[in-house]
Amino acid sequence: MSTLTETPALTKKDFESNQDVRWCPGCGDYAVLAQIQKLMPTLGIPRENFAFISGIGCSSRFPYYMETYGMHSIHGRAPAIASGLKLARPELSVWVVTGDGDALAIGGNHFIHAMRRNIGLKIILLNNRIYGLTKGQYSPTSELGKKTKTTPLGSIDRPFSPVAVALGAGATFVARTVDADQAHMAQVLKRAAAHEGTAFVEIFQNCIVFNDGAYDAITDKSVRDDARLLLEHGKPLLFGKNRDKGIRLRGLEPEVVTLGENGVSAADLVVHDEAAEHGGLAFFLSQFDAPKFPVPLGVFRAVSQPSYEVMNEQLHADARERRGRGDLAALFNSGDTWTIK
Amino acid sequence: MALMITDECINCDVCEPECPNNAISQGDEIYVIDPAKCTECVGHYEESQCVAVCPVDCIVLDPNHAESKEQLHEKFLRLTATPA
Numbered sequence A: 001m002s003t004l005t006e007t008p009a010l011t012k013k014d015f016e017s018n019q020d021v022r023w024c025p026g027c028g029d030y031a032v033l034a035q036i037q038k039l040m041p042t043l044g045i046p047r048e049n050f051a052f053i054s055g056i057g058c059s060s061r062f063p064y065y066m067e068t069y070g071m072h073s074i075h076g077r078a079p080a081i082a083s084g085l086k087l088a089r090p091e092l093s094v095w096v097v098t099g100d101g102d103a104l105a106i107g108g109n110h111f112i113h114a115m116r117r118n119i120g121l122k123i124i125l126l127n128n129r130i131y132g133l134t135k136g137q138y139s140p141t142s143e144l145g146k147k148t149k150t151t152p153l154g155s156i157d158r159p160f161s162p163v164a165v166a167l168g169a170g171a172t173f174v175a176r177t178v179d180a181d182q183a184h185m186a187q188v189l190k191r192a193a194a195h196e197g198t199a200f201v202e203i204f205q206n207c208i209v210f211n212d213g214a215y216d217a218i219t220d221k222s223v224r225d226d227a228r229l230l231l232e233h234g235k236p237l238l239f240g241k242n243r244d245k246g247i248r249l250r251g252l253e254p255e256v257v258t259l260g261e262n263g264v265s266a267a268d269l270v271v272h273d274e275a276a277e278h279g280g281l282a283f284f285l286s287q288f289d290a291p292k293f294p295v296p297l298g299v300f301r302a303v304s305q306p307s308y309e310v311m312n313e314q315l316h317a318d319a320r321e322r323r324g325r326g327d328l329a330a331l332f333n334s335g336d337t338w339t340i341k
Numbered sequence B: 001m002a003l004m005i006t007d008e009c010i011n012c013d014v015c016e017p018e019c020p021n022n023a024i025s026q027g028d029e030i031y032v033i034d035p036a037k038c039t040e041c042v043g044h045y046e047e048s049q050c051v052a053v054c055p056v057d058c059i060v061l062d063p064n065h066a067e068s069k070e071q072l073h074e075k076f077l078r079l080t081a082t083p084a
Helices: A029-042 A059-065 A078-088 A100-106 A108-117 A162-168 A182-194 A280-286 A308-323 A328-332 B049-053 B069-080
Strands: A050-054 A069-072 A093-099 A121-127 A173-178 A199-204 A228-230 A245-250 A253-258 A295-302 B003-005 B024-026 B031-033 B059-061
Touching: A029 A059, A029 A121, A029 A182, A050 A059, A050 A078, A059 A069, A059 A093, A078 A093, A078 A108, A078 A121, A078 A308, A093 A100, A100 A108, A100 A121, A100 A162, A108 A121, A108 A162, A121 A182, A162 A173, A162 A199, A162 A280, A162 A295, A173 A182, A182 A199, A182 A295, A280 A295, B003 B031
Parallel strands: A050 A069, A050 A093, A093 A121, A121 A199, A173 A199, A228 A295
Antiparallel strands: A173 A295, A245 A253, B003 B059, B024 B031
16 A cells, blocks of 8 residues: 555646636636636646735736635735745745736836846736726826826827836746737746746736727737737747738848738748847837737747846855854844943 | 527636536637537526626527427436446
8 A cells, every 4th residue: 555645636626716706797817817727737836836926906816816825915016025935935936917007007116126136936917008996097008199087188108018128127038928819828828837037928908898909909810910920939020811921120120021022031031039148139029019010929038047046045055155054143242232221 | 509609708717617518618719619518507507507607698509509408408318328
């Protein structure tokens, strides 16, 4: 008789909590939740080693619905809290679920510094380009001219590209996908889960109540192939219903070209390289937007750099080797101390 | 009639675990119902479980698979019969 207890294989069901999901009917968040719950049991990580940390917003209800450890934390501060957790327990798989308001407005500071440090967090940003929880004010990703409750004459704020912000902050894994394309989302999330260091994924997500149809151009089957560019490492930047359009670089100027026109062939197109150290191509792609360019989806950048928690562990190990184990009481009494009378 | 999922589906995956016949699965674009397994919940429940939970009301009767209550019940018996 074996003395070992067999651990039964986990399924999606094991990651569903008993809470009723309280997003609006038709919200894109459901599809993201389903794909993440499907991904979890495939990662070979014990369920007790997952933690989902969120801030405030519709997306931040996520931890309630995951049968894992988690924290619904402070507005914009999820990356800071998750960073603390990852440093204290580097063996955990720590996920941050956030939104365009939580990550880019109130939490912009924490967001960029998590990526600058390359700490091992998976940061999933559900971008619906609106403040949904507070009923429809413009967000840092709302487009110029957008009319909302707080911009009745149209917004004059220029929007952030979350991908460009992440790249600018030095993120080592940057990707984008869309709620309506479950196969693509599954593939991108799987890549993010496997990345060492900060993995950032922007998910275009439809807010059916306050910003419905924001991504129709890239999700509607009849038009999407001409409006989106699926990035594949090592493959030319090719798109279009007939796969006959591509991206060519003229010096530092990208342009859309049609194969077969003016002698353009596939050999003239830019080949996607997500592993390029400089990230220059990734930044070019992060600037692509309709109507001039197709919207890129997929992995913009995936490079390998030492993660913060590993470097931190090394720092401690080296210090212990040089000077032995620390003694807090001795440290307190080591320098100038005085008593206030 | 068997049920079918229309392209209003948002891939939320709420219906799939509710189906007592395991007739629902993730398709290429949206979730799909296998008409050979769908009994509209006849034999299991009073109402179709997927229709009850769908947040966008995109599950409708499949006009290509017209079946009476009796036929659905026979299908239920076939599906739940223990193999000889």
